[in-house]
Amino acid sequence: MIIAQQKPLKDIAALISECNKVMLVGCAGCVTVCLAGGEKETEIMASSLRMMREVEGKPLQTITYTATRQCDPEYIPPMDEMVKDVDAVISLACGVGVQYMAERYTDKWVIPALDTKFIGGSTVHGEWVEKCGLCGECILHKTGGICPIIRCSKSILNGPCGGSQYGKCEISKDVDCAWQLIYDKMKALGKLDKLMEIQPPKDWSKSRDGGPRKAVREDVMIG
Amino acid sequence: MKYLSKLHKILDSGQFAVTAEIGPPKHASVEGVKHHAHMMKDYVDATNITDCQTAIVRISSIATGVHVLGAGIEPIVQMTCRDRNRIAMQADILGAYCLGMRNMLCLSGDHQKFGNHPTSKNVYDVDSMQLIQALRRMRDDKVFFSGEEIKECEPRFFIGAVANPFADPFEYRIDRLEKKVEAGAQFIQTQCIFDMERFERFMEKVRERGIDQRVHILAGLTPLKSWRGAKYMQSNVSGMIVPDSIVERLKSAEDPKKEGVDLCIEQIKYVREKIKGVHGVHVMAIAWEEIVPEIVERSGLYPRPQVDPSELE
Numbered sequence: 001m002i003i004a005q006q007k008p009l010k011d012i013a014a015l016i017s018e019c020n021k022v023m024l025v026g027c028a029g030c031v032t033v034c035l036a037g038g039e040k041e042t043e044i045m046a047s048s049l050r051m052m053r054e055v056e057g058k059p060l061q062t063i064t065y066t067a068t069r070q071c072d073p074e075y076i077p078p079m080d081e082m083v084k085d086v087d088a089v090i091s092l093a094c095g096v097g098v099q100y101m102a103e104r105y106t107d108k109w110v111i112p113a114l115d116t117k118f119i120g121g122s123t124v125h126g127e128w129v130e131k132c133g134l135c136g137e138c139i140l141h142k143t144g145g146i147c148p149i150i151r152c153s154k155s156i157l158n159g160p161c162g163g164s165q166y167g168k169c170e171i172s173k174d175v176d177c178a179w180q181l182i183y184d185k186m187k188a189l190g191k192l193d194k195l196m197e198i199q200p201p202k203d204w205s206k207s208r209d210g211g212p213r214k215a216v217r218e219d220v221m222i223g
Numbered sequence: 224m225k226y227l228s229k230l231h232k233i234l235d236s237g238q239f240a241v242t243a244e245i246g247p248p249k250h251a252s253v254e255g256v257k258h259h260a261h262m263m264k265d266y267v268d269a270t271n272i273t274d275c276q277t278a279i280v281r282i283s284s285i286a287t288g289v290h291v292l293g294a295g296i297e298p299i300v301q302m303t304c305r306d307r308n309r310i311a312m313q314a315d316i317l318g319a320y321c322l323g324m325r326n327m328l329c330l331s332g333d334h335q336k337f338g339n340h341p342t343s344k345n346v347y348d349v350d351s352m353q354l355i356q357a358l359r360r361m362r363d364d365k366v367f368f369s370g371e372e373i374k375e376c377e378p379r380f381f382i383g384a385v386a387n388p389f390a391d392p393f394e395y396r397i398d399r400l401e402k403k404v405e406a407g408a409q410f411i412q413t414q415c416i417f418d419m420e421r422f423e424r425f426m427e428k429v430r431e432r433g434i435d436q437r438v439h440i441l442a443g444l445t446p447l448k449s450w451r452g453a454k455y456m457q458s459n460v461s462g463m464i465v466p467d468s469i470v471e472r473l474k475s476a477e478d479p480k481k482e483g484v485d486l487c488i489e490q491i492k493y494v495r496e497k498i499k500g501v502h503g504v505h506v507m508a509i510a511w512e513e514i515v516p517e518i519v520e521r522s523g524l525y526p527r528p529q530v531d532p533s534e535l536e
Contacts (some may be wrong), residue, residue, distance in 0.1 A: 029440035153334055158352035160330040162387030163461045171334050183392050201349045
């Protein structure tokens with residue numbers, strides 16, 4: 001899922017300092033699961049902003065709504081009436097949701113309340129880690145199910161580099177060396193010979209370097 | 224046979240090679256570089272020119288290489304994969320060759336986190352293995368990385384790579400070395416050796432697989448100036464092993480600098496005389512280039528062999 005985290009509240013408050021009424025829009029998708037922009041977080045943020053403004057002697061009006069998914073245009077129109085008289089929309093979705101909101105409400109200023117971080121999963125409650133680099137051409141079958149594109153700090157395809165020691169990456173003793181993990185897994189699978197194959201340079205045109213990507217499934221298109 | 228470079232000729236003719244290292248400065252004057260080059264000129268066969276080592280901005284390795292070459296030393300241009308994509312790399316490969324560079328050392332490069340621009344973006348469009356292979360294909364197959372033909376004057380480098388026997392997983396370090404040789408590496412410089420026992424184990428496995436017959440391995444050695452320097456490397460540099468005994472030896476020395484030089488000379492003699500398969504030494508006198516002539520001379524490696532330019536391509 002997409003992992004996002006809230007921007008500092010004071011930063012969001014500063015962005016809307018001139019507004020009298022704002023709408024906060026949560027999302028019931030990934031950001032609910034990672035506890036950043038679900039219904040609960042949306043209500044808490046709205047009340048926190050109101051309190052800040054109350055203290056400043058410049059009360060703020062808020063309305064809140066949580067869309068089933070902000071990354072799906074069909075869930076946006078139900079907000080058409082609500083956004084009409086607000087000065088700004090604060091989206092607690094990932095960057096995709098913020099853009100769908102801005103696209104539909106062309107005359108509204110849409111503010112991101114979250115920093116969209118990465119694609120990953122949870123380890124323990126309250127901790128999420130990055131697992132997929134969205135490179136557009138999965139190679140996990142070659143690397144024992146461990147992604148070197150995103151988990152190696154240099155995205156090396158023929159690792160590990162000379163900075164790997166005691167199982168850790170040179171950048172930090174808190175970061176596992178992805179290639180040590182790959183080595184261990186391939187060894188356990190009896191497939192170390194696979195690591196002797198020189199992996200050729202990657203086709204980054206399948207990643208973001210080819211420009212914004214599009215995935216098409218003609219078989220499920222309607223009409 | 225014509226050789227690709229002086230270093231190539233010295234190594235291929237079975238002579239024990241000596242390389243050193245010159246770190247370009249963090250400003251636009253090459254006076255210091257020229258001074259170091261002049262000083263080392265007769266004592267080394269070639270010098271590495273580092274490529275923004277530890278991710279700190281410095282004069283580019285190729286630009287510095289031009290001055291080193293002018294001062295009479297054959298440069299070994301270091302090229303990391305951190306800062307350039309394959310287009311920029313090839314442009315620089317062609318550029319370095321047309322400026323007279325003949326040796327290139329391919330490395331991953333230190334992560335930018337360690338340098339003076341930790342908020343920069345790293346590139347790693349290709350990794351060091353792929354760079355070695357592509358550099359070989361440019362020379363032997365006359366093709367760019369993409370496979371497109373190089374119609375004339377292909378860059379013909381003597382290709383180097385690095386190996387770190389002190390990084391993990393230990394067993395895979397031998398595999399990875401072999402992989403680099405398969406990719407096209409002709410000479411290898413190792414990470415600074417302080418843990419001689421581990422290096423010997425590494426070389427034993429290298430010999431078992433005959434890798435030393437297929438590539439020239441130069442043992443990387445660094446003279447230490449102080450026990451604090453040793454301690455710093457021991458605790459802060461990933462991929463480095465500095466035994467406590469070395470820290471202690473410098474700590475108890477009356478003149479730590481002299482002790483550091485003595486130790487380095489002992490190590491050079493040891494790898495040369497006792498470890499089979501080592502074809503040379505790479506003396507990395509970090510920020511201490513002045514000491515290289517003394518180390519080379521006292522190690523019994525002076526004078527250096529002469530190479531007739533007519534033997535080179």
